Amino acid sequence: MIYWNSFSDFLAMGGYGFYVWGSFGVTALIMAIEPIVVIRNRKSTIALLKRQLRADGRAENRNAAE
Amino acid sequence: MLEADNLECVRGERRLFAGLNFKLEAGELLYLQGRNGAGKTSLLRMLIGLLPPEAGEIRWKGQPIKSDDFRADLCYLGHLNAIKEELTPLENLLASACLADEELSEDDALDALEQVGLAGREDLACKYLSQGQKRRVALARLVKEKRPLWILDEPFVALDVAAVDWLAGIISGHLQRGGLAVMTTHQLVNIPAGTVRELRLG
Amino acid sequence: MLEADNLECVRGERRLFAGLNFKLEAGELLYLQGRNGAGKTSLLRMLIGLLPPEAGEIRWKGQPIKSDDFRADLCYLGHLNAIKEELTPLENLLASACLADEELSEDDALDALEQVGLAGREDLACKYLSQGQKRRVALARLVKEKRPLWILDEPFVALDVAAVDWLAGIISGHLQRGGLAVMTTHQLVNIPAGTVRELRLG
Amino acid sequence: MLKIITSVIGRDLKLAMRRQADIVSAVFFFVIVVSLFPLGIGPEPDLLRKLAPGVLWVAALLATMLSLPRLFADDHRDGTLEQLALAPHPLGLVVTGKVIAHWLVSGLPLALIAPVLGIQFDLSTDALIVLTGAILLGTPALSGIGAIGAALTLGLRGGGVLLSLLVLPLYIPVLIFGAGAVDATVSGLGGEGHLSLLAAITFASLGFAPWASAAALKIALE
Amino acid sequence: MLKIITSVIGRDLKLAMRRQADIVSAVFFFVIVVSLFPLGIGPEPDLLRKLAPGVLWVAALLATMLSLPRLFADDHRDGTLEQLALAPHPLGLVVTGKVIAHWLVSGLPLALIAPVLGIQFDLSTDALIVLTGAILLGTPALSGIGAIGAALTLGLRGGGVLLSLLVLPLYIPVLIFGAGAVDATVSGLGGEGHLSLLAAITFASLGFAPWASAAALKIALE
Amino acid sequence: MKDRFNLYRFASPVTFYPLAGALIPWFVALSVVFGLAGLYLGMLVAPTDFQQGEGYRIIFIHVPASWMSMFIYLVMAGWAAIGLAFNTRLSGMMAHALAPTGALMAFLSLWTGALWGKPMWGAWWVWDARLTSELILLFLYIGYMALTAAIDDTKRADKAGGLLLLVGVVNVPIIYFSVKWWNTLHQGSSVNLTKSSMAQTMLWGMLLMAMCFWMYSIAVALMRARTIMLERERNTDWVKAVLAENSEGAAK
Ligand code: HEM
Numbered sequence A: 001m002i003y004w005n006s007f008s009d010f011l012a013m014g015g016y017g018f019y020v021w022g023s024f025g026v027t028a029l030i031m032a033i034e035p036i037v038v039i040r041n042r043k044s045t046i047a048l049l050k051r052q053l054r055a056d057g058r059a060e061n062r063n064a065a066e
Numbered sequence B, C: 001m002l003e004a005d006n007l008e009c010v011r012g013e014r015r016l017f018a019g020l021n022f023k024l025e026a027g028e029l030l031y032l033q034g035r036n037g038a039g040k041t042s043l044l045r046m047l048i049g050l051l052p053p054e055a056g057e058i059r060w061k062g063q064p065i066k067s068d069d070f071r072a073d074l075c076y077l078g079h080l081n082a083i084k085e086e087l088t089p090l091e092n093l094l095a096s097a098c099l100a101d102e103e104l105s106e107d108d109a110l111d112a113l114e115q116v117g118l119a120g121r122e123d124l125a126c127k128y129l130s131q132g133q134k135r136r137v138a139l140a141r142l143v144k145e146k147r148p149l150w151i152l153d154e155p156f157v158a159l160d161v162a163a164v165d166w167l168a169g170i171i172s173g174h175l176q177r178g179g180l181a182v183m184t185t186h187q188l189v190n191i192p193a194g195t196v197r198e199l200r201l202g
Numbered sequence D, E: 001m002l003k004i005i006t007s008v009i010g011r012d013l014k015l016a017m018r019r020q021a022d023i024v025s026a027v028f029f030f031v032i033v034v035s036l037f038p039l040g041i042g043p044e045p046d047l048l049r050k051l052a053p054g055v056l057w058v059a060a061l062l063a064t065m066l067s068l069p070r071l072f073a074d075d076h077r078d079g080t081l082e083q084l085a086l087a088p089h090p091l092g093l094v095v096t097g098k099v100i101a102h103w104l105v106s107g108l109p110l111a112l113i114a115p116v117l118g119i120q121f122d123l124s125t126d127a128l129i130v131l132t133g134a135i136l137l138g139t140p141a142l143s144g145i146g147a148i149g150a151a152l153t154l155g156l157r158g159g160g161v162l163l164s165l166l167v168l169p170l171y172i173p174v175l176i177f178g179a180g181a182v183d184a185t186v187s188g189l190g191g192e193g194h195l196s197l198l199a200a201i202t203f204a205s206l207g208f209a210p211w212a213s214a215a216a217l218k219i220a221l222e
Numbered sequence F: 001m002k003d004r005f006n007l008y009r010f011a012s013p014v015t016f017y018p019l020a021g022a023l024i025p026w027f028v029a030l031s032v033v034f035g036l037a038g039l040y041l042g043m044l045v046a047p048t049d050f051q052q053g054e055g056y057r058i059i060f061i062h063v064p065a066s067w068m069s070m071f072i073y074l075v076m077a078g079w080a081a082i083g084l085a086f087n088t089r090l091s092g093m094m095a096h097a098l099a100p101t102g103a104l105m106a107f108l109s110l111w112t113g114a115l116w117g118k119p120m121w122g123a124w125w126v127w128d129a130r131l132t133s134e135l136i137l138l139f140l141y142i143g144y145m146a147l148t149a150a151i152d153d154t155k156r157a158d159k160a161g162g163l164l165l166l167v168g169v170v171n172v173p174i175i176y177f178s179v180k181w182w183n184t185l186h187q188g189s190s191v192n193l194t195k196s197s198m199a200q201t202m203l204w205g206m207l208l209m210a211m212c213f214w215m216y217s218i219a220v221a222l223m224r225a226r227t228i229m230l231e232r233e234r235n236t237d238w239v240k241a242v243l244a245e246n247s248e249g250a251a252k
């Protein structure tokens, strides 16, 4: 079933290792980094929005008190 | 003739007004008031169809205003003068009439410029005019204007006392001929004729 | 303190005024009047040294005004607001103080903005402000301004009634503290304190 | 309908004449950019002949693009654009007029001066004729596509550079076929195929661009 | 003295950051213009290698130039420039600050991206290093000289194109030495001579340009 | 009228937000499964290509990335058209959320293509029609992002960006058909629904990888869209409710 004879053959890719792994590596990197960035962005946005919400709430309370 | 039905305006994240209604008939002037930032300019831009309202509808002669017919009845004068600094007052006046699809003879144009006190400056490029003189060039359009609906955003800004009186007279004349006008201004100006309705925003 | 000696102004080929003299002392306000195009703005630009007079001289504390010292005493507010649309009111105020070589703490700036009625909009980019609100940002500079000579070109334009009163108060305070001011406006505004001198051009 | 187009063209041409600098400057920009290359690259005639179509076309693209930000900006700043949008005829017609005027002021002069510059690069007469024809055919498309970009970036402070970012990629097909026509002529293949593609692009963009620009202008005026 | 320069730089950088588009767009303009040439000229690597220095430098010139009109125009339009001219310190210092900020926003990013583009043109590592160095050294001169042109054309409606007319001829020495340095490296002669001339031009123009610009600004403000 | 009502309901952030939240895990899981299967078939099982040697294995990401770059653009243009026609709030958010992923896909297509071109054609980059039009696609993505970033008013940004997307959509067929219309170095289409010229395992590997990229793009875009929704609708009650719920969850 499996086409490769050895792991080093697999890595060498018939002499095209640099090109093949260069492609796969960058793709993997991007697909790993993009979701991380998106999730971090989401967390920071939520934190910011919550802070704003709380600030607004306080301002309203103050207005009500006055 | 001009009806606003339940208008709502949101700029950025701020709701400026909601549920705004009014009806304006021939010969009436709507005088918009309100502090800075109340939404007067925004309302005017809705009335001329450049800013879609968040909710509600505006009708002219019973039709929604999204039509060429409405625009053929409309004369708008904004914060900006809509004059070209390189052209002379005369050329500006003729060009703007032509682009608005109106007939204006050169004699009429010269006459209008004389009325706004620009006699002798018809052939000076507008960039050499003072603040108030530029405003007068823009206002000269109104002298021969026959369209029924005038919408004027702070028309009195930068004008001296004589010019303010003159403009008030022009607006009265328009109302007497059965025209409608919507106007904002922070100055107190007395418009002698027509029914003046006030609307206060904010 | 501020003396104009035999000033002459020529714009294009038109002589706007000639042989103009005046003298302004501490606590006095010079109120420039004149119809549109009379040369008010031109005179102000001469007084701040941006437009060289055709003839005559302007002196500040006895010295010709071509010096850094004069500019350190001068606060000018023109037709234009000198605010950046991308920056918030707060940032604008701080930046303009910094560039004018003045000390202004953030608290003072916030305080000034609150006084001009922009509380709650300190952190909104200025491009989203209305005409009058932008003018208010420009005027906020005056709240903490300690320089003796103020030159204001139509400061009341685009302001609503409340803001006009407030500004008149600020100018009075400045005069009471021994400041000088030169101002043009077409609106009738009552400045409660100081000696008001009028000068009519054209 | 025709009346409004012609009156817009008339007004814009009058303004351009009044400023003069406009027409002259676009041509001079073109001349200078083209002349910079021999300076940066060195004077070998063989090399230059190969470069000529590409350099001339890139310079034409840039010269057109440079005059784009002002296509609507002046009218926007002084409020004329509002008035045009409120006039009782479709805004697309007005834009058509403005695009034609823009081409008359910025595209046509380039086509007229191009052969002179081509001689500097040692091009043959055939190639010069095709070059002029290609520029004549292609520049209206540049004005049309450019109008969309100019309308989209109207009033944005970063406008000029953002505009080039939006518009230059869309100019690439014009560049390829334009330079290709000259190249093909130089190498004796005949440039008709390229020229007819160029004509197709121009017609398509002149028909479509004014309406897209008009939509963008309405958005900008909100 | 230093304080005013740094506060001007700080303000201008903050504005640039606020717009973001500015920085990114100048770089992308550079990238796109450089990429246009192979499209117009054809893909032969030998030819492209010869072109590379010239094309990269011309593109850098144009990218810098395109951002020049806004150097003072925004400040002029909204009245800030008047205020700066009325501030109690020499206007030349303010202009120095603005020139430095302009370089940080428009020149520096070009130098950083240039090597990547050089690879597209198949340049050797040596040539890439010299290219980057030359652009780093030369672009401050472009900002400085450009400031004079921007000040002279301030407020003129035909500004953008007129500006290029004034400024591009003055950029030619920078172009010649900049592209020359890379050329010399490619052909194995060593680019030091060119680079030191470039440095000389930069220092001279940075010392002189702000004051000339300040004088031009005063005239524009009358 | 009824249709339109439904469309509005579906395109309203209030319904879309929880729906997207529920779907994301599934798309992530599917993406991983397809990816593993595709990699197994493509990298371990598939035989070598007799012309290109092992270098051809780049195809397993090059083609999916290229497809996705075009497809995402089409989807964005579709949303833009809906947004301009019906003025729905959701369309702008979706286009906005898709753009970075699309740009990355275009970049990956160029990157892997370049890495493939060097051994096959002897050059990282040639200026042929498909490569150039793909580069234009990348520029269009960047142009879209730059334009929307330059406009602060989100309503205007959405509309202007949407218009740009619609104008640029002509580029997609050019990319796709460039190999047919022009005589280029780049290889023509070999995946054909009726008869395929590729070995079965290769074809399956490629299709699985394409599914993986597809699911990945959907998942990331939905995540981004959810963030954008919160940000843009921060003054609405439903966002406030979401935020409140969210802090309770954090407290537990
Ligand atoms: C940077 C350079 C490249 C770009 C931008 C690019 C772009 C594309 C695009 C957009 C597609 C999908 C279109 C379609 O399915 O018809 C594609 C497919 C493909 N590309 Fe490339 N490509 C590049 C380089 C290469 C190279 C160097 C090779 C191999 C020598 C190659 C081989 C293929 C193959 C085999 C397909 C699949 C075609 C099919 O089966 O449908 N590409 N490429």
Ligand SMILES: Nc1ncnc2c1ncn2[C@@H]1O[C@H](COP(=O)(O)OP(=O)(O)OP(=O)(O)O)[C@@H](O)[C@H]1O
Pocket (backbone or CB within 6 Å): B127, B128, B129, B130, B131, B132, B133, B158, C011, C012, C013, C016, C034, C035, C036, C037, C038, C039, C040, C041, C042, C043
């Ligand atoms: N650069 C110039 N060249 C020629 N004439 C000019 C120039 N600048 C101004 N003028 C003319 O000078 C006159 C005075 O202009 P100025 O702006 O000083 O008037 P002003 O009194 O401020 O008027 P306003 O009340 O309308 O603001 C005007 O008639 C104007 O046409």
Ligand SMILES: Nc1ncnc2c1ncn2[C@@H]1O[C@H](COP(=O)(O)OP(=O)(O)OP(=O)(O)O)[C@@H](O)[C@H]1O
Pocket (backbone or CB within 6 Å): B011, B012, B013, B016, B034, B035, B036, B037, B038, B039, B040, B041, B042, B043, C127, C128, C129, C130, C131, C132, C133, C158, F153
């Ligand atoms: N594009 C926008 N985004 C966000 N807020 C905006 C936008 N445009 C205007 N605003 C806000 O809308 C409000 C109303 O503006 P508008 O120009 O209608 O006021 P106005 O009543 O004409 O005031 P003025 O008397 O000062 O001219 C202001 O508070 C302004 O900050």
Ligand SMILES: [Mg+2]
Pocket (backbone or CB within 6 Å): B040, B041, B042, C130, C131, C132
């Ligand atoms: Mg207003």
Ligand SMILES: [Mg+2]
Pocket (backbone or CB within 6 Å): B130, B131, B132, C040, C041, C042
């Ligand atoms: Mg004045």
